[in-house]
Amino acid sequence: MTTQPTRTAGTETGGRVVHPIEQESFRRLRARLDTSHFAPLTRAVVERVIHSAADLEYATDLVCDERTLETAHAALHAGAPVVVDVEMVAAGITRRETVCRLKEAKAGPELTRSAHAIRLAYEQVGPGALWVIGCAPTALEELLLLDADPALVIGLPVGFVGAAESKAALRESGLPAVSNVSEKGGSAVAAAALNALLYTPLARPTTPLTKENA
Numbered sequence: 001m002t003t004q005p006t007r008t009a010g011t012e013t014g015g016r017v018v019h020p021i022e023q024e025s026f027r028r029l030r031a032r033l034d035t036s037h038f039a040p041l042t043r044a045v046v047e048r049v050i051h052s053a054a055d056l057e058y059a060t061d062l063v064c065d066e067r068t069l070e071t072a073h074a075a076l077h078a079g080a081p082v083v084v085d086v087e088m089v090a091a092g093i094t095r096r097e098t099v100c101r102l103k104e105a106k107a108g109p110e111l112t113r114s115a116h117a118i119r120l121a122y123e124q125v126g127p128g129a130l131w132v133i134g135c136a137p138t139a140l141e142e143l144l145l146l147d148a149d150p151a152l153v154i155g156l157p158v159g160f161v162g163a164a165e166s167k168a169a170l171r172e173s174g175l176p177a178v179s180n181v182s183e184k185g186g187s188a189v190a191a192a193a194l195n196a197l198l199y200t201p202l203a204r205p206t207t208p209l210t211k212e213n214a
Helices: 020-032 040-053 066-077 087-092 113-125 137-145 163-173 187-199
Strands: 011-013 016-018 082-084 130-133 152-155 177-180
Touching (some): 016 020, 020 040, 040 187, 066 152, 066 187, 082 187, 137 152, 137 163, 152 187
Antiparallel strands (some): 011 016
16 A cells, blocks of 8 residues: 655745645655765756656756856846746746747748747847757757857757757757756756756855954
8 A cells, every 4th residue: 555645734945835745755756866966956956857757867867067057046046037948848837937939939941830939039038048948859959059148058858859969969069058868858857957946045145254243
């Protein structure tokens, strides 16, 4: 018989009430996988991506850098726009409004609808945004052609055609990014990576030591 976690009041983390089921899920995750060696934001991203997919392999499949995440985290909490490739990614991001232009986009002879949506979104938000791509490799490919100057690209599209290649191109571009090596990915994991940064509060500044507060 499967034991269900006790349903008690959630706790608050960074101003967010965490449901007891989520708490238990992360407890079980950490019991099966030691994530203590990861730097703080990297650990947050890795754990939340694994949590979203119940897939421990993301611990070695994800590619991210702590300093890159620190810069992106600051930009996100300062109000930088968040752009997503599909509404499913937008639905998974629960604490920030997002930009998704897929409904207005149109496919052309040499342009997919997803790629056109990225063009439209860039025209709207300009440089400095965080881009969250979890569905279409062509959306990520189009972003790499633009001079988007992103704060971060979460490039986790899924599929057997173009997904791994587009993520490899993202890493080769030198843009600040979260990606993974394999063909897997998807809207849920892409949203989870962004949520990990959203749910992690900014560190409180240390008060300088002066004669008054010494």
